[in-house]
Amino acid sequence: MLKEPTFVPVGTQATVKSLTPEDLESIGCEIFFCNTYHLYLRPGDKAIKKFGGLHEFTRWKGQLITDSGGFQVFSLGRDKNGAGKLTRITEEGVEFKSHLDGATHFFTPEKSIQIQHNLAADNIIAFDECTPYPATKKYALAALNRTHRWALRSLTEHKRLNKKLEQDIKLYGVIQGSYFKDLRAQSAEFILSQDFDGIAIGGVSVGEPKDKMRQAVEYVIPYIQKDSKKRPVHLLGVGEVDDLFDFFGQGITSMDCTLPTRMARGGQFLNRTGNQTHDMRSKFKSQIMWARFKEDQQPLDPHCQCYTCKNYDRAYLHHLFKAQELLGYRLMTIHNLHFMIHTTFDIRKALKDGSFESLKYSWLGRK
RNA sequence: CCAACGGGAGCCGGACGGUUAGGCAAAGGUCUGUAAAACCUUCGUAAGCAGGUUCAACUCCUGCCCGUUGGA
Numbered sequence: 001m002l003k004e005p006t007f008v009p010v011g012t013q014a015t016v017k018s019l020t021p022e023d024l025e026s027i028g029c030e031i032f033f034c035n036t037y038h039l040y041l042r043p044g045d046k047a048i049k050k051f052g053g054l055h056e057f058t059r060w061k062g063q064l065i066t067d068s069g070g071f072q073v074f075s076l077g078r079d080k081n082g083a084g085k086l087t088r089i090t091e092e093g094v095e096f097k098s099h100l101d102g103a104t105h106f107f108t109p110e111k112s113i114q115i116q117h118n119l120a121a122d123n124i125i126a127f128d129e130c131t132p133y134p135a136t137k138k139y140a141l142a143a144l145n146r147t148h149r150w151a152l153r154s155l156t157e158h159k160r161l162n163k164k165l166e167q168d169i170k171l172y173g174v175i176q177g178s179y180f181k182d183l184r185a186q187s188a189e190f191i192l193s194q195d196f197d198g199i200a201i202g203g204v205s206v207g208e209p210k211d212k213m214r215q216a217v218e219y220v221i222p223y224i225q226k227d228s229k230k231r232p233v234h235l236l237g238v239g240e241v242d243d244l245f246d247f248f249g250q251g252i253t254s255m256d257c258t259l260p261t262r263m264a265r266g267g268q269f270l271n272r273t274g275n276q277t278h279d280m281r282s283k284f285k286s287q288i289m290w291a292r293f294k295e296d297q298q299p300l301d302p303h304c305q306c307y308t309c310k311n312y313d314r315a316y317l318h319h320l321f322k323a324q325e326l327l328g329y330r331l332m333t334i335h336n337l338h339f340m341i342h343t344t345f346d347i348r349k350a351l352k353d354g355s356f357e358s359l360k361y362s363w364l365g366r367k
Numbered sequence: 368c369c370a371a372c373g374g375g376a377g378c379c380g381g382a383c384g385g386u387u388a389g390g391c392a393a394a395g396g397u398c399u400g401u402a403a404a405a406c407c408u409u410c411g412u413a414a415g416c417a418g419g420u421u422c423a424a425c426u427c428c429u430g431c432c433c434g435u436u437g438g439a
Contacts, residue, residue: 012401033400071400080402099402130400174400205399213399237400258401265404266397291394329404 005248007344008256018330031063037072045118053120064121074130109153117161126154128174133208140178170197188223202236242280245360264332270339271301293318306338
């Protein structure tokens with residue numbers, strides 16, 4: 001489990017795209033996030049179980065956490081370029097149409113937990129519904145209550161399997177409630193009252209404005225801070241640079257996000273000094289393919305100590321991306337993850353020695 | 368010298384007597400539990416040259432130029 005603020009890279013298909021476990025280790029990565037739905041479809045959780053689980057399969061020595069498939073209820077459930085929805089939700093569970101071959105699969109909370117035990121990450125997540133945005137209060141409430149029932153079913157199945165398989169996997173329950181203060185409160189109280197090993201906050205960063213996202217999280221902060229068991233709290237799917245400061249400072253212990261790795265593959269790199277702007281969304285990022293970097297001999301970020309910045313300049317990265325060379329993706333992913341993880345390390349340190357507020361202000365220019 | 372085919376945007380390229388397919392490249396943007404090495408904008412008023420036919424020519428006709436291939 002994660003006791004200190006931790007940034008969790010996403011490696012949906014049992015790989016953080018383009019990186020080896022050694023790369024991850026050298027970046028300072030302690031844990032990454034795999035996906036139940038994707039690995040169930042391919043190569044199949046049974047196949048991974050034969051190898052002794054994800055650790056053996058991937059050769060990754062650090063921690064792992066698997067998502068339950070709950071996010072795919074949302075992401076596959078929305079129309080994508082008119083391609084149509086791939087899910088159907090009932091009380092029993094969720095029917096998925098595989099994005100790979102269109103075959104129908106049915107996920108229940110029990111099934112998600114069974115798959116996750118087969119995958120055997122250190123930490124797993126209860127099956128939930130990531131409610132779309134915007135949602136009516138009526139729908140959000142119905143989805144919330146269903147997610148709570150699924151949480152209990154997940155918990156029961158999880159305990160049964162931990163005992164049966166003599167495993168010590170940790171289960172996170174997920175707080176939902178969309179953007180409604182009372183629903184978030186209700187969900188926080190319910191999830192916290194149950195015997196989960198960890199608490200997750202879900203249903204944010206699904207297309208809403210940033211201030212709404214921040215507010216939805218802040219609705220539940222008081223509850224998690226009062227948790228007598230002092231359990232770790234994972235914020236699902238959040239991880240822009242300013243989010244690290246906003247949430248790690250308030251008791252969130254971990255968050256995962258695809259953004260640093262996905263941005264890297266699109267040529268965008270994180271840096272502290274790149275943009276003269278107060279817009280947090282673009283303040284810390286630049287695009288290596290910008291014409292201005294064609295002959296730039298500086299590293300991506302002059303302050304960065306990552307492998308990429310210590311060895312290569314922007315002009316080379318610019319070239320690699322223009323030529324769509326694979327090395328570019330790898331070097332850029334190393335940089336962006338290093339940036340997120342080491343910024344998180346700085347936050348850890350600052351929280352311990354009391355300098356957090358000034359560190360945050362120096363980055364964001366606000367409290 | 369003869370013959371066939373061809374000549375279009377920075378490049379590739381289909382269609383077609385009337386509204387410039389589509390790519391690539393270029394310049395920007397977007398993304399928060401990865402259907403994502405993805406997606407979205409913008410930008411292209413171009414037709415070897417000279418004439419002709421036509422209300423209208425990238426398209427049809429004539430000549431020339433250039434290229435490829437084959438032949439003498």
